[in-house]
Amino acid sequence: MFITFLLILHGICALLLVGATTHQALGVFWPRRPGQTDFVANARGIRPQVYVEAIMVLFVITFILGASVYPTYRVYVRPPLEDLRVLYAIGLFEMKENFLAVMLAALPAYWFFWRRTQDYPQTRMWLTGLLVFSVWFSFIVGHILNNVRGLG
Amino acid sequence: MNKLAARAFPAFAVGFALFYAPAYSFTTGDAGFNWPLFTYFPSVGDFGEIHPGLVAGSDTLGPPMWWYGWIGSSIIAGLVVAAISLMLPEKATMKIWSVAVWVAPILAFIFLLDYEMFWFVPGWMPLTSFLSGGGAG
Secondary structure, three states: OHHHHHHHHHHHHHHHHHHHHHHHHHHHHOOOOOOOOOHHHHHHOOOHHHHHHHHHHHHHHHHHHHHHHHHHHHHHHHHHHHHOOOHHHHHHHHHHHHHHHHHHHHHHHHHHHHHOOOOOHHHHHHHHHHHHHHHHHHHHHHHHHHHHHOOO | OHHHHHHHHHHHHHHHHHHHHHHHHHHOOOOOOOOOOEEEEOOOOOOOEEEEOOOOOEOOOEOOEOHHHHHHHHHHHHHHHHHHHHHOOHHHHHHHHHHHHHHHHHHHHHHHHHHHHHHOOOOOOOOOHHHHOOOOO
């Protein structure tokens, strides 16, 4: 029961993280142009640097929650998937854990290039792109895994 | 602070990424690599059990978890590269770190993807399997 609670909390934090990284990425890659006032333009018309701390905090919290429910996955979820030869689901999870570990280590640099220097816009763009990619990928994979195995 | 962070933070990310990818990929190859800092066995007792280095699963210990151990050893690798970066001249290397900080994760992703393809393609042989003596498992 407690693991289920943690898993749902993990999902909620991941949802918030998807929203924050998506807003930031829109602001970086598709900024609002002068005169655009529609709904989508408003979603793009943000200052990307405002999201940096929120993204970092959400990323770390979501990562810790995911890491705390990981043993349950390893003991109760992965073995039946192996027995049933649902190997693609295991592979997707492996990709998720690896992408996120690498991006976790990039967070201090991400903070530095957004918050401590005005130089290197290309670096900001790439780090933002990698972050939004890994977060979206992991969010979708988490859903797939949950749908494959289910709660309980 | 800024001068230290400018080199140490990107260097940490580079060191972590470039160690993590082969650590994950080669650990379970048959070349005898031993890259996770520790192995966690979640099904032993109430809180699991930690063994140093790479330990295989067994009937008594249950399934092994190396992910925490890969992160642990990759943090050490990242700190080593960060320490080295601080010994290098800032002006000459800052441009390099600003590019390496996003190139290294991309390289790591590609390297990892190559090893993870065996989950999706039966019989997949990673392009860099000659380095480890076998595929990940």
